[in-house]
Amino acid sequence: MESNDTELPIGSLRIGLFTDTYAPQVNGVSVSLQMISEGLKKRGHQVTIFAPNFPGYKDNEPNVMRLPSLKYLNNPPLYAAVLGTPRSTWKLTRKHFDVLHAHSPASVGLLAYLTASTKRLPLIYTYHTSITDYTHYVKFIGGTGLIKQAAGWFSKATTNLGDQVVVPSPKFQRLLLLQKVKQPITVIPNGIDLSMFKAVKNPGALRKQLGLSPDAPIMLTVGRMDPEKRLEFIVEAFDLLSERVPNAHLVFAGDGGARKSVEAKANATRAKERIHFLGMVNRADLPDIFHDASVFLSASTTEVHPISVIEAIASGLPMVAVQDEAFEGMLEDGMNGYAVPLDVKKYADVLADLLPDRERLKRFSNHSIELSQKYSIETQVKSLEKLYMEAILQNWRGNFFQRMIPQNINRIPTRINRAIRTEIGKMLPGRKKKG
Numbered sequence: 001m002e003s004n005d006t007e008l009p010i011g012s013l014r015i016g017l018f019t020d021t022y023a024p025q026v027n028g029v030s031v032s033l034q035m036i037s038e039g040l041k042k043r044g045h046q047v048t049i050f051a052p053n054f055p056g057y058k059d060n061e062p063n064v065m066r067l068p069s070l071k072y073l074n075n076p077p078l079y080a081a082v083l084g085t086p087r088s089t090w091k092l093t094r095k096h097f098d099v100l101h102a103h104s105p106a107s108v109g110l111l112a113y114l115t116a117s118t119k120r121l122p123l124i125y126t127y128h129t130s131i132t133d134y135t136h137y138v139k140f141i142g143g144t145g146l147i148k149q150a151a152g153w154f155s156k157a158t159t160n161l162g163d164q165v166v167v168p169s170p171k172f173q174r175l176l177l178l179q180k181v182k183q184p185i186t187v188i189p190n191g192i193d194l195s196m197f198k199a200v201k202n203p204g205a206l207r208k209q210l211g212l213s214p215d216a217p218i219m220l221t222v223g224r225m226d227p228e229k230r231l232e233f234i235v236e237a238f239d240l241l242s243e244r245v246p247n248a249h250l251v252f253a254g255d256g257g258a259r260k261s262v263e264a265k266a267n268a269t270r271a272k273e274r275i276h277f278l279g280m281v282n283r284a285d286l287p288d289i290f291h292d293a294s295v296f297l298s299a300s301t302t303e304v305h306p307i308s309v310i311e312a313i314a315s316g317l318p319m320v321a322v323q324d325e326a327f328e329g330m331l332e333d334g335m336n337g338y339a340v341p342l343d344v345k346k347y348a349d350v351l352a353d354l355l356p357d358r359e360r361l362k363r364f365s366n367h368s369i370e371l372s373q374k375y376s377i378e379t380q381v382k383s384l385e386k387l388y389m390e391a392i393l394q395n396w397r398g399n400f401f402q403r404m405i406p407q408n409i410n411r412i413p414t415r416i417n418r419a420i421r422t423e424i425g426k427m428l429p430g431r432k433k434k435g
Contacts, residue, residue, distance in 0.1 A: 012044045013098045013388055018112035020081065020104035022051035023059070026280060027224055028307045029103060029128050032190055037063070039191075039381035048095060050108055052081040065092060067108065081107040089114075097121055099388045103128060105158035113161045122391035124384075125162025125183075127172055128304060159183065164391050166384075168305035171325035186387055189329070190305045191380030194372060197287050197314040205285075206292035210249065210276055217248040217355040220293035220317070222286065222308040225256035230299035230322070232258075233344055235265045235275065237299075240348035242271035245355050253278045253289055290315035294361060295354065298322065301342070305330075314372035318364035320351055329371070336367035 017037060021029050037047045041063075049061075052069035054077075059066070068088075069079035083089050093115045101124040102112035109125070116123035159165055159176060165185045167173045173185050207214065219238065225231055231252065238250045252262065252275075259277070266275040281289060290296075296312035296319045303309075303326035312319060313330055319337035321327055333339045338354070340347045354360060 012046065013385075013392075014046045014048075014096055015040060015388065016048050016050065016093075016095070016097045016100040016112070016115070018050045018100065018102045018104070018108045020052060020106045020108045021078070022049065022054075022064070024054060024057045025078070026283075028190070028304075031283070031307050033103060035192065035377045036381060036384065037061075039377050040385070043381060043385065045385075048097075050092070050111065052079045052108065054079055067092065067111070081111070083107060083111055099124065099392055101126065101384075101388075102162065109158065109161075120395070122163050122388075122395040123161065124164050124166060124387065124391060125159060126166040126168070127159055127176060128168070163395065164387060166387065169326055170328055172304055174325075186383075188380060188383045188387070189375055190307055190310060191375050191377035192307060192310050192314065194314050194376050197290060197311055197372075200288055200291045202288045204292060205288040206251070210251070212249060213247070215247070217245060217294040218292060219248065219250045219295050219297050219351065219355075220253065220289065220312075221251070221297050222253045222281075222289070222312070223306070225252065225254050225259040225262060227258050228300060228302045229258070230301075231262045232265045233299040233322075233342075233347070234297055235262060235269060236344045237348040237351065238275065239269040239271060240345060241352040241355075242269070242274065244352040248355055249274045249276065251276045251278065251289075251293070253281045253286075255280045286311060287315060290317060293317055295320055295337075295351065297351075298324075298327075299342075299347070300324070301326075303327070310372060310375045313368035314375070316365040316369050318354070318361055318368060320347070320354065322347070329374070332367070332371065336364045336371060 017033060019029065019033055021027060022033060023030055033049065037049060040047050047063055049064045051064060051066060053066040054069070067081040068084055069081050072078055072080045089111060093111070097115075097119070099122050100112050100116045102109040103126050105125075112123060112125075115121070159179075159181045160183055162183055165176065165181060165183050166188050167176065167185060168188065168190045170187055173187050176185055204214070206212075206218070207216070212218070219234075221229075221231065221234060223229065234250070238248075242248065250266075252259075263277060266272055266277075269275065278289075290312055293315075294317075296309070296317040298306075298309065298319070298321040301322060301324045303324060305326060309319065309327065309330050313336065319327075319331050321331055321337070321339055322342050323339045327339065331337050331339055338350050340350050
């Protein structure tokens with residue numbers, strides 16, 4: 001491992017984050033990684049992000065290393081990293097790291113594994129997406145049992161490459177245990193900057209944009225517009241309740257491959273004039289949109305621990321969602337919203353009953369804010385920081401006899417040397433002699 005002339009304070013770590021999706025792409029993983037990176041840097045750590053090159057986009061942050069890429073999806077445009085020859089890849093990764101953290105199982109995740117293996121570094125792997133729920137993106141054979149079985153095998157195999165596995169929710173911890181993943185699994189919920197969603201820069205901005213009165217109920221969804229989100233289900237539910245709540249409006253914020261079909265569905269309803277599509281929204285403007293809404297909606301059962309839901313409840317929005325374990329801790333049935341079966345009539349009935357009840361909406365709003373307090377980015381970063389140090393110590397303990405000889409111990413970075421020596425002191429008295 002190469003030395004680095006820049007000495008960091010004791011307790012600071014050099015961290016490599018590896019991802020197949022990053023800015024300018026807007027999705028939960030990309031947004032989460034930007035916040036994690038900033039949070040780690042604020043705590044004095046040095047962070048380098050490895051991500052596919054996105055033609056025409058220039059990073060504002062100096063710590064992003066872009067890998068050669070090829071486009072594999074047009075709407076929205078997505079690029080996959082091409083690792084190239086071992087020599088070219090090695091040049092990109094010849095840095096001094098203490099721990100690597102992979103956030104995807106594909107090409108960039110593989111680079112993280114290869115780098116960790118060759119440099120004998122600890123590797124953390126965060127399981128963000130249930131691969132078996134996204135096989136429909138594979139053309140022609142995506143829905144077959146064979147491809148789903150292969151996806152299950154790939155999910156287990158790639159997850160086991162990490163020394164430690166992170167999942168954002170208990171739902172995915174249970175999923176990985178069912179898949180018989182053997183590595184230690186830690187639940188670390190996603191976090192956000194809660195203060196950003198408490199304040200409103202432009203109160204009433206959304207209502208003004210759409211020409212809506214202050215008392216018109218607004219049902220809101222925010223995020224990627226893809227088939228697995230079941231946004232057409234939400235349109236159907238709105239069509240059913242539209243006559244019972246004649247001043248209600250439905251707003252979609254986001255874009256994606258399913259947008260055209262959702263718009264076509266909306267245009268076929270009786271209340272098409274009350275269904276609005278905002279397209280991609282600048283993240284800085286999201287608090288204004290959330291605070292103008294009345295209820296946040298979800299019909300997806302493929303979520304992990306959605307950032308958009310944390311943002312919604314932090315903004316004080318009640319929530320109505322299709323029953324799914326991903327919302328555990330964020331949605332308490334009858335307290336800040338309702339978890340409804342995947343039945344469009346029941347979903348519509350719940351909303352039609354809730355929207356006119358201002359007292360209940362206010363009570364639910366207050367409870368949403370209470371629930372959001374545990375999902376701060378500061379809490380998430382501190383949990384990751386603790387896991388990184390545990391992985392570093394475990395990595396050195398695992399190779400104790402090969403590494404912990406005097407000449408090697410002097411090569412350990414000063415900032416973690418003290419912690420290593422403390423661990424050695426704990427281990428030596430209890431070591432059994434051979435024979």
